Amino acid sequence: MKATKLLTTASVGALLFGMSAAAYSAEWRYAHEEFEGDVQDVFAVAFKEYIEENSDHTVQVYRFGELGESDDFMEQTQAGILQFVNQSPGFTGALIPEAQIFFIPYLLPTDEETVLKFFDESVAINEMFPELYAEQGLELLKMYPEGEMVITVDEPIRTPEDLRGKNIRTMTNPLLAATYRAFGASPTPLPWGEVYGGLQTNIIQGQENPIFWIESGGLYEVSPHLVFTGHGWFTTAMMANQDFFDGLSEEDQQLVRDAADAAYDHTIQHIQGLAEESLAKIQEASDEVTVTRLTEEEIQAFRERAPQVEEEFLEMTGERGQELLDQFKADLEAVDGE
Numbered sequence: 369m370k371a372t373k374l375l376t377t378a379s380v381g382a383l384l385f386g387m388s389a390a391a392y393s394a395e396w397r398y399a400h401e402e403f404e405g406d407v408q409d410v411f412a413v414a415f416k417e418y419i420e421e422n423s424d425h426t427v428q429v430y431r432f433g434e435l436g437e438s439d440d441f442m443e444q445t446q447a448g449i450l451q452f453v454n455q456s457p458g459f460t461g462a463l464i465p466e467a468q469i470f471f472i473p474y475l476l477p478t479d480e481e482t483v484l485k486f487f488d489e490s491v492a493i494n495e496m497f498p499e500l501y502a503e504q505g506l507e508l509l510k511m512y513p514e515g516e517m518v519i520t521v522d523e524p525i526r527t528p529e530d531l532r533g534k535n536i537r538t539m540t541n542p543l544l545a546a547t548y549r550a551f552g553a554s555p556t557p558l559p560w561g562e563v564y565g566g567l568q569t570n571i572i573q574g575q576e577n578p579i580f581w582i583e584s585g586g587l588y589e590v591s592p593h594l595v596f597t598g599h600g601w602f603t604t605a606m607m608a609n610q611d612f613f614d615g616l617s618e619e620d621q622q623l624v625r626d627a628a629d630a631a632y633d634h635t636i637q638h639i640q641g642l643a644e645e646s647l648a649k650i651q652e653a654s655d656e657v658t659v660t661r662l663t664e665e666e667i668q669a670f671r672e673r674a675p676q677v678e679e680e681f682l683e684m685t686g687e688r689g690q691e692l693l694d695q696f697k698a699d700l701e702a703v704d705g706e
């Protein structure tokens with residue numbers, strides 16, 4: 369009886385720390401928010417391949433729907449059931465308020481080269497965010513952009529007034545809701561699993577996402593009017609359970625960091641040109657789709673509502689938010705001037 373109990377305790381321990389009970393070749397679990405071939409999956413598969421090619425460890429990748437919604441597998445990671453997770457600030461913003469900085473509209477430029485340089489070199493991204501995630505028991509390994517945000521709606525819109533009365537789905541963080549309120553819409557926070565059905569049944573009349581996801585999730589079928597407002601980028605983050613990471617040998621910690629670096633480089637290559645390819649696929653698949661690119665003057669009407677969202681960000685995050693925002697802006701200026 370005692371022996372069985374000991375064995376059970378050992379296997380639970382092994383499960384928690386992602387180790388095989390037999391030899392030291394670990395079996396790690398990694399969950400992300402997307403489907404096969406999508407950007408987070410490209411990252412996860414590249415990470416898995418690097419680990420498996422350079423060690424005896426294996427990585428099991430779980431895609432959207434296999435372990436629940438994003439918040440479910442974040443909880444599983446914090447509990448140590450999963451070793452790695454890719455969760456976007458759109459959802460983490462409820463847990464780490466400072467992560468909502470990505471939802472201050474017009475903070476990031478639309479120019480892809482500048483954005484990519486920013487993610488590579490930013491002190492806010494690469495030094496300040498890891499400390500904020502660590503407070504939640506998470507070892508932040510990478511933050512990376514997936515694509516420019518595009519709004520899809522039930523009819524073409526050009527002004528904040530056109531958004532009045534429309535329920536626009538947002539990811540579940542309060543600042544993104546503030547952004548859409550500022551844009552004139554009625555924000556409706558929902559987890560991903562409810563978006564397609566919500567658009568189909570007209571509970572929501574629009575949403576925002578990068579084009580590859582509008583294509584891959586078939587959102588254009590139920591929300592066919594694409595509007596380029598240039599207000600932000602979909603950003604995501606890949607991390608490990610911190611106790612698990614701290615418990616690894618130095619060699620394995622380096623392996624994990626190198627795998628995250630390799631996956632990042634591969635994913636950044638992958639996203640270049642992806643929006644254009646996805647838009648072409650959408651236009652081939654549907655005659656109903658329209659594409660509206662706002663003029664600079666039209667964008668200005670949205671942009672001038674950004675300061676009130678920045679204000680709300682600072683109300684939610686205080687001094688720490690101010691420090692992060694200052695650094696974020698300094699980092700952007702540094703890459704802009706290069």
Ligand code: 6CS
Binds near residue numbers: 514
């Ligand atoms: O809108 C969302 O909820 C989803 N969008 C993307 C691009 N990835 C995953 C996320 O759940």
